[in-house]
Amino acid sequence: MQRRAFLAAGASATAALAGCVGPSLSDSEYDIGMQSNAFIPEPAVEGADVPTFEVAVGDTVVWANTGSRNHTVTAYDDGLPEGADYWASGGFESEQAAREAWEQSIDGGGIVRPSETYEHTFEVPGDYYYVCIPHESAGMVGKVVVTE
């Protein structure tokens, strides 16, 4: 009897804790977090020039806004391997289009809001450099390395 009572109390405590967490994302649901002024790959490639995440061709990378500010995930036009399509949150066709959308709040501006995610599937191997437009001056850049 006492053991059963204990288990019941434990179950309700767990439920209460889960309720506190609310809609936030669990670590298993994304690859790269976004907080304050930084992309946070989990795990990051050690010794890289900027925060770097490594995947294989055909893999889908998921970014999640794990912070409280709005971010973008915007590829640099000159940061793509040859033959790769341009990519950016908001689905823009070029870096310039993404920047104009952000500045003029066109089509949502490519914003990934807190607790939202953005994902992209990489089909061409190479190094991909990208930026968060509103936090570029603070150094919020990242890299995805896609291997064969």
Ligand SMILES: [Cu+2]
């Ligand atoms: Cu940002």
